[in-house]
Amino acid sequence: MLDSRHLATFHEVVGAGSYSAAARTLGCTQPAITQQMKALERSVGMPLFVRVGRRLGLTEAGEALARHTGVILDHLSAAEQQLHSLARLRGGRVRICAFPSANATLVPEAIARLLADHPGIRVELQEEEPPASLRRLPEGSCDIALAFSYPGFQVGASADLMEYPLMEDLLTVLLPVGHPAARRQTVRLPDLAAERWIAGCPRCQANLLHACAEQGFTPDIVFATDDNLAIQNLVSVGAGIALMPALVLAFLRHDKVTARAVEPHARRRIAAYVLREHAQVPAIAQVLKVLQEAASAHDGC
Template sequence: MFDSKHVRVFDEVVRTGSFAAAARNLGYTQPAISQQMKALERSVGSSLFVRVGRGLKLTDAGEVLARHAADILGAISTAQQQMTAIVRLKSGRIRIRAFPSASATLIPSAVASIKNQYPGIRIELSEGEPPDSVEALRRGDCDITLAFTYNTATEQPASDDVFAVPLLDDPLIVLLPVGHPLARRRSVELAQLAEEQWIAGCVRCRSHFVQACAAAGFDPDIGFTTDDNLAVQSLVAAGVGISVMPSMVQSFIRHPKVVSRLVAPAASRTVAAYTLAGNQNVPVTQLMLEALREAAEEMRRGA
């Protein structure tokens, strides 16, 4: 393997025809040029020039290197330009995986903020629920994943290989039809809803909901299961069931015939952004994490 600096000097010697001319053009001394060419010849394992009178003639090995020198230097220059563009955020790519309600709330604001300032950055979004989305991060399928945890030790995805950025606490709410007897209350205890029929969401949220009901002393009658937020609210509005969901889910679409009330005792899920440990220092990743923090702060202020 040879030094690209030596290749650059070699290319100048070939172009000018002498060590002296190359030294003048590059701002080196002639002995320095001679030393660098000797170092290059040691790396190659062959002489590159032979003296012919007062001039230089390329050896067979020199002819081969001369044919490729421009391509080598061009490739290095292109790589340097591209890396500089990435470091200066003029280009680059960030792949995000998020659960649906984060895709509808945090992501649009964060993406818009970045695209307005750095239009050359490509942002790709795919959806996934935790814990699968965290495993996708570990597999290298994304650069950042947004995930949520219900505050139990068994659910925490953090480990030595993952860097976590807490974003917000998302309180749980109960959805009731506007005519429900408890709709006027500021908060509703789960135990007061023990006789209701329920609409449950994703498997993970449903599991946490069932545990919360058990803690309140009852086993919920789950008549409907759907991940579709609009379907949940429409079913509640129709009076065929009620539902518990994180407030983030209702922040981007609200049915006019549904009211939301905080669950008592208060409960929430924690939303965070995750990236592989060390990746948080990559400029484009760092930029996206900061944009997500700002989007979460905007949500908290607007709550």
């Protein structure tokens, strides 16, 4: 194994033309240079220098090493600079995998904070509903996964993941403007038993079925889509009503749709997950911090 310090000294000796000149440039003694070059020759297993009269020349092995040393040292320097930037939060890549409503609200708000304070951190976005998003962490295809869970429907995070709670997202019922139930500030879920329903993603649909079952009825689900805009459009034309998280309403507001809190109150829980060994990576830790800051503005909405 070649010692990078010896390579740096060798590079200086080759450039200076002698041990004594290299010693003056490096601020050390000539014997110290001699010892390092002997150690380097032992590592490569053959002589690197030859005396040509009063000049210091290179053997064939020395010439071969000299052709590579500059490139090796440049690469080491670049690596050191990049690692220094990562440690000082000036750079780094963080891949986030989140569900659609988080990618439309929490993630952009977090990125805005990063652009202001840590513009060197590059964030790449992926989209996936839980629990599939969590599976990307051990696969190595993302660094942070955002996921939601409902009471009785947990995401099933494995023991090698760390959880960072972000917010509680209030569930609301979407009604077409003019719907009789819209005259009240809150709506009892059993009062909606006769309605036609529009369901969201599979986990959201499972939660709708569970919540209604607890109130003694089975909802008549006539449409199911994970497209939040499509759900609002369907509600607006009277095709049905929908149980939707308040976070979605922060970026989609249809003028022919209104939202009301439901009784009993229900919320989904949103959290970020990372592999335990990655939690202390500076760029990842900073992205987690700004995600928590962005989520605090929406918590309990």
